[in-house]
Amino acid sequence: MRLSRYFLPVLKENPSEAQIVSHRLMLRAGMIKQAAAGIYSWLPLGFKVLRKLENIVHEEQIRAGHIPIQMPILQSADLWRESGRYDDYGQEMLRMQDRHGRDMLYTPTAEELVTDIFRGHVSSYKDLPLTLYQIQWKFRDEIRPRFGVMRGREFYMKDGYNFDLTKEDALHAYNRHLVSYLRTYERMGLQAIPMRADSGPIGGDDTHEFLVLADTGESEVFYDSAVTDIRLGQRDIDYDDKAQCQAIMEEFTSLYARTDETHDEALFQQVPEERRRSARGIEVGQIFYFGTKYSEPLDATVQGPDGKQVPVHMGSHGIGVSRLIGAIIEASHDDKGIIWPEGVTPFHCGIVNLKQGDDEADAACDKIYKALTALGLEPLYDDRNERAGGKFATMDLIGLPWRITVGPRGLKNGVVELTSRRTGESEELSPEAAVTRIA
Numbered sequence: 057m058r059l060s061r062y063f064l065p066v067l068k069e070n071p072s073e074a075q076i077v078s079h080r081l082m083l084r085a086g087m088i089k090q091a092a093a094g095i096y097s098w099l100p101l102g103f104k105v106l107r108k109l110e111n112i113v114h115e116e117q118i119r120a121g122h123i124p125i126q127m128p129i130l131q132s133a134d135l136w137r138e139s140g141r142y143d144d145y146g147q148e149m150l151r152m153q154d155r156h157g158r159d160m161l162y163t164p165t166a167e168e169l170v171t172d173i174f175r176g177h178v179s180s181y182k183d184l185p186l187t188l189y190q191i192q193w194k195f196r197d198e199i200r201p202r203f204g205v206m207r208g209r210e211f212y213m214k215d216g217y218n219f220d221l222t223k224e225d226a227l228h229a230y231n232r233h234l235v236s237y238l239r240t241y242e243r244m245g246l247q248a249i250p251m252r253a254d255s256g257p258i259g260g261d262d263t264h265e266f267l268v269l270a271d272t273g274e275s276e277v278f279y280d281s282a283v284t285d286i287r288l289g290q291r292d293i294d295y296d297d298k299a300q301c302q303a304i305m306e307e308f309t310s311l312y313a314r315t316d317e318t319h320d321e322a323l324f325q326q327v328p329e330e331r332r333r334s335a336r337g338i339e340v341g342q343i344f345y346f347g348t349k350y351s352e353p354l355d356a357t358v359q360g361p362d363g364k365q366v367p368v369h370m371g372s373h374g375i376g377v378s379r380l381i382g383a384i385i386e387a388s389h390d391d392k393g394i395i396w397p398e399g400v401t402p403f404h405c406g407i408v409n410l411k412q413g414d415d416e417a418d419a420a421c422d423k424i425y426k427a428l429t430a431l432g433l434e435p436l437y438d439d440r441n442e443r444a445g446g447k448f449a450t451m452d453l454i455g456l457p458w459r460i461t462v463g464p465r466g467l468k469n470g471v472v473e474l475t476s477r478r479t480g481e482s483e484e485l486s487p488e489a490a491v492t493r494i495a
């Protein structure tokens with residue numbers, strides 16, 4: 057993309073309403089613009105990152121055998137009355153009436169709707185196991201939306217729902233989601249630690265939240281520092297292998313790691329003192345097992361192997377896709393701006409032309425642009441008539457992993473400058489070598 061033809065409304069000053077660095081940098085980098093309290097327009101750079109995250113989430117959910125669907129953001133109140141949650145959900149639920157006076161709501165989550173889809177079409181245990189998921193906008197009328205996309209009112213969530221014949225099968229689905237979440241967050245350059253949590257309005261008795269450690273996190277957490285050494289890495293996973301998924305779940309959740317809601321000081325004292333940590337974390341996902349909490353009131357049953365009708369065992373599992381952008385920035389930035397992990401960066405390499413209009417420099421930039429594009433590496437070419445300092449500041453602010461700087465003097469020696477955003481180190485090498493280095 058050429059910057060002269062893009063829409064990147066960067067801000068020179070720090071916006072006063074931003075209290076945490078990710079909110080400040082998302083506004084300054086022209087990624088989002090507030091439309092109303094807790095509600096944002098996603099501008100090109102932010103929307104591009106959101107789509108990258110969405111793609112990773114889709115890839116890992118499909119790899120785990122979960123099936124994507126898309127449910128509406130507006131729902132009828134009828135199903136929520138059937139489950140008994142219409143009144144329980146409280147002020148966070150945005151309620152409205154359509155022109156015929158029918159009670160509607162803006163979906164904060166979708167257990168009822170997905171269970172209605174299931175009960176209308178699945179009647180035999182032979183059709184199980186089944187996990188359906190969506191990535192869809194949600195609305196929760198937070199009393200105090202804040203920290204930008206971290207605690208919005210409208211936010212983007214992957215919400216998945218498993219339907220199983222037995223509790224044992226449903227707990228395997230729980231483990232399958234835990235493993236798929238670990239892979240997902242690692243691909244985004246994040247360490248998100250699964251921690252025992254409280255089930256809140258979703259319900260159920262088994263639940264883990266996934267937390268990214270950050271001083272600005274809203275959750276208070278207590279954990280054994282050894283838990284930060286565990287990685288899933290590239291190990292080969294068979295998501296149908298119950299034993300393997302159970303083993304990974306135990307590996308990642310046997311060390312002490314809990315949010316303040318479930319913290320047990322006596323248990324925590326058993327962790328060797330030098331390994332006890334308390335910190336703050338950003339909740340980027342949560343998985344739940346809640347048995348027949350929805351299948352009973354909604355009469356979602358299947359015929360079991362013995363011919364009897366049984367309510368299915370369920371769980372629901374969410375990833376905060378829009379919140380993740382804030383979490384990634386909190387975990388990866390410096391005083392000059394964002395530092396995108398390569399797996400989620402909006403563009404792979406910035407190209408800075410020190411002398412726009414100079415035939416040789418322009419030609420070299422075009423050649424590098426084409427070579428990067430041919431390799432599937434998206435360049436953002438700052439071809440504006442701006443002074444170098446301004447171009448460098450913009451590239452540092454928006455946080456692309458690499459920058460290639462092209463100028464007449466360097467070209468005379470057959471070199472361009474390649475700079476790593478993460479290390480700040482630069483080296484001079486031929487345009488071809490610079491492109492190869494990034495690939």
Ligand SMILES: Nc1ncnc2c1ncn2[C@@H]1O[C@H](COS(=O)(=O)NC(=O)[C@@H](N)CS)[C@@H](O)[C@H]1O
Nearest residue numbers: 165207208211215340341342372373374376379
């Ligand atoms: N106000 C919010 N702004 C941004 N992200 C949010 C907000 N509320 C929740 N999330 C994200 O959405 C994830 C899932 O939300 S949740 O309430 O824990 N779980 C559910 O709603 C389940 N029904 C999952 S299907 C959270 O882990 C968090 O990362």
